Amino acid sequence: MLAVPLRPFCAFLAGLGLLCLAFVASWCQRWRGGFAWDGSARMFNWHPVLMVAGMVVLYGAAALVYRLPPAWRGPKLPWKLLHGALALTAFGLTVVGLVAVFGFHNASKTPNMYSLHSWLGLATVLLFSCQWLAGFSAFLLPYAPPWLRALYKPVHVFFGSTILMLSVASCVSGINEKLFFSLKNGTAPAPYNRLPPEAVFANTLGLLIVLFGVLVLCALAKPDWKRPEDGSTDTRQPLLGTER
Numbered sequence: 001m002l003a004v005p006l007r008p009f010c011a012f013l014a015g016l017g018l019l020c021l022a023f024v025a026s027w028c029q030r031w032r033g034g035f036a037w038d039g040s041a042r043m044f045n046w047h048p049v050l051m052v053a054g055m056v057v058l059y060g061a062a063a064l065v066y067r068l069p070p071a072w073r074g075p076k077l078p079w080k081l082l083h084g085a086l087a088l089t090a091f092g093l094t095v096v097g098l099v100a101v102f103g104f105h106n107a108s109k110t111p112n113m114y115s116l117h118s119w120l121g122l123a124t125v126l127l128f129s130c131q132w133l134a135g136f137s138a139f140l141l142p143y144a145p146p147w148l149r150a151l152y153k154p155v156h157v158f159f160g161s162t163i164l165m166l167s168v169a170s171c172v173s174g175i176n177e178k179l180f181f182s183l184k185n186g187t188a189p190a191p192y193n194r195l196p197p198e199a200v201f202a203n204t205l206g207l208l209i210v211l212f213g214v215l216v217l218c219a220l221a222k223p224d225w226k227r228p229e230d231g232s233t234d235t236r237q238p239l240l241g242t243e244r
Contacts, residue, residue, distance in 0.1 A: 006069065006225055013064075013219070016212050017057040023205040024052045031198040032182070037100075039107030046100040048174060054093030055124065055167035056209055060216040062086035063160055067219055072227045080139055087132050094125055117177045121170040124163060131159050161217055168213035172206045179203075 028035065028045035035049075036042035065071060065083040105112050113122065138144045138152045179202055183192035190196035219225060 006067065006219075009215075009219065010064070010068070013060075013212070013215055016208065016215070017060065020052055020057060020205065020208050020212055021049070023201070023208060024049050027198070027202055027205060031201070039103055041104065041108075043100055043107075044104040047097045047104075048171070048178070050093045050097030050100065051121070051167075051174070052171055052209065054090040054097065055128070056164075056171060056212060058086055058090035058093065059128075059164060059167060060212060062090060063164060063216060064219055066227050067225045076227075084132070084136060084140060087128075087135075091128060091132060094128070098122075098125065115177060117170060117173040120166065120173060124166040124170050127159065127166070128163050131156070131163060157220075161220055164213055164216060168209055171209050175202050175206045 028049060032045050033042050035045050037046070062083050065079055065086065066076075071079045102112060104110070113119065134152070135156050138149050138156070144152075179192050179199055182188065183190070183196065183199060185191045188196070192199050
């Protein structure tokens with residue numbers, strides 16, 4: 001599958017994530033008027049930036065925490081805390097991004113939740129919320145029995161990858177939707193079907209996001225990049241209480 005060493009791959013992936021953030025911020029600043037928090041279209045611009053930052057880049061980083069070689073040795077608890085903290089930060093950015101888009105829609109009298117992008121995006125955020133709460137309850141609190149943690153672990157891993165795929169799909173559909181709305185015939189110097197520079201730039205952003213998501217999923221699927229199993233598993237290291 002991937003025939004490159006893990007450390008250079010992670011460095012490349014980090015650079016790709018930063019490039020995605022730079023592209024989405026530059027798109028909103030250069031072609032969409034910049035940023036504000038006043039109910040205008042500039043308030044909307046926080047939505048794509050925060051969604052890419054939270055649901056794609058930070059979420060992807062959280063997913064790869066256990067693939068880092070330092071996480072392969074010693075107790076898992078610090079890495080579980082880092083994994084949970086990154087995911088929680090991603091969720092916080094996502095919530096602010098949702099506030100931005102709903103605030104803009106309400107101020108401009110634009111209907112909410114009518115497009116496929118909005119349905120897919122909200123479903124992804126709700127699934128992410130359930131995933132984080134279930135993971136926190138199962139792996140960081142001492143109440144779940146070991147057999148339940150062991151049973152839930154593969155489910156948690158599966159939905160982690162699923163949420164990342166849905167996040168990428170939501171971002172790409174949102175980019176496309178924004179271009180259709182903004183570059184319409186008669187309202188833009190060059191319509192979307194003429195492929196003006198903004199369309200080329202935003203389409204490239206979409207491809208970079210897809211590439212980032214695919215590479216994260218490849219890293220998660222590579223067997224020899226997984227933490228070796230030892231006697232200290234998730235089922236025995238809750239955040240509170242002693243080992244069971």
